[in-house]
Amino acid sequence: MSTALVVGAGVVGLSVARELALRGHRVTIADPNRPGEQGPSAAESRILRCAYGARSWYAELTWRSLGRWRELERESGQQLLVPSGVLSFASRGTATGWEERSLAALRRLGVPAERLSPREVARRFPAVGTEGLEFALYEPEAGVLRARPAVRALAASCRVLGCAFVRGEARPAGPGCGWTTPSTGPT
Ligand SMILES: Cc1cc2nc3c(=O)[nH]c(=O)nc-3n(C[C@H](O)[C@H](O)[C@H](O)COP(=O)(O)OP(=O)(O)OC[C@H]3O[C@@H](n4cnc5c(N)ncnc54)[C@H](O)[C@@H]3O)c2cc1C
Structure with a gap:
């Protein structure tokens, strides 16, 4: 040892x-x-998301960490992760492509992720303003640690x-x- x-x-x-x-x-x-x-x-609290641009190694690590936190929840008998889902916003005109690259990386890895139009964002998250929004990247299994x-x-x-x-x-x-x-x- x-x-x-x-x-x-x-x-x-x-x-x-x-x-x-x-x-x-x-x-x-x-x-x-x-x-x-x-x-x-x-x-x-800390946001736990898997979208990190084209860095799929980082996305993979964060995806694996979700499972490890759940393991620790079982061990400790307390809730550590709040699976609220996480939205990232791509603004019209000023978008850098970060959200598109993130989405592509998540899809390659099989991490649940959706591309939501402004209309869909307004329907599912009525509290969110969609002015100037090109699209949103939604990670349903991400959340708050x-x-x-x-x-x-x-x-x-x-x-x-x-x-x-x-x-x-x-x-x-x-x-x-x-x-x-x-x-x-x-x-
Ligand atoms: C405002 C803010 C918001 C953030 N939001 C997020 C978020 O939403 N999602 C996310 O994933 N990340 C977020 N982060 C980043 C995340 O919090 C950090 O990456 C993470 O907590 C770093 O952990 P660590 O163990 O490396 O360092 P730390 O948490 O800084 O721990 C370092 C420890 O080392 C000890 N130490 C330092 N020097 C010595 C020494 N010489 N000898 C002995 N002990 C020492 C310190 O006392 C401390 O306890 C955020 C960070 C900040 C500041």
């Missing part, structure tokens, strides 16, 4: 730590703050898998890496 130090208990650090622990590594996670306490990952509870659920899962948490800031220490611990010890 190898050991790993993960610096930062945001969504990325915790996901890496969890995956390493699942693969049998002994993991320590260092962060001056408690998970879900500070930083962008600890916000109330409840970011703070999601990060805390990830941290809880890491603990169950045996990860150790240390409160401290990592600093480069010559050829290796060390950290100072401003608090009294593990959280």
Whole structure:
């Protein structure tokens, strides 16, 4: 079994730590703050969509992440994803082609996505104004991630898998890496 130090208990650090622990590594996670306490990952909510232009590798990752969040919902017994659907708007005249490229990438990957005309947007989403709209890209399975509870659920899962948490800031220490611990010890 190898050991790993993960610096930062945001969504990325915790996901890496969890995956390493699942693969049998002994993991320590260092962060001056408690998970879900500070930083962008600890916000109330984050949009989870798969449309990212022509970058189909990124679309594929986000599509796979939906399944992993649902897995964590089952494990934690709480709702983390709110499947509201996500609309992206292509404006008439100023469209950059981003929405078209996104749609093509999603269709290649088999990710549910629809091209909605302004008339269809008005019919299905009457609260949305359609003036200047060329079309909208609708991802019915995308939605909102409840970011703070999601990060805390990830941290809880890491603990169950045996990860150790240390409160401290990592600093480069010559050829290796060390950290100072401003608090009294593990959280
Ligand atoms: C306003 C805003 C809106 C956003 N909206 C969205 C959105 O809708 N959808 C979306 O997908 N993304 C969105 N993002 C981006 C998303 O929130 C971030 O990409 C993601 O949270 C980054 O996670 P992270 O783990 O890399 O970093 P962070 O969440 O920043 O976590 C880094 C952690 O590392 C710790 N740390 C830093 N330095 C050290 C050190 N030296 N030693 C120990 N610990 C350290 C910090 O304390 C922190 O806990 C948004 C970002 C912002 C700012």
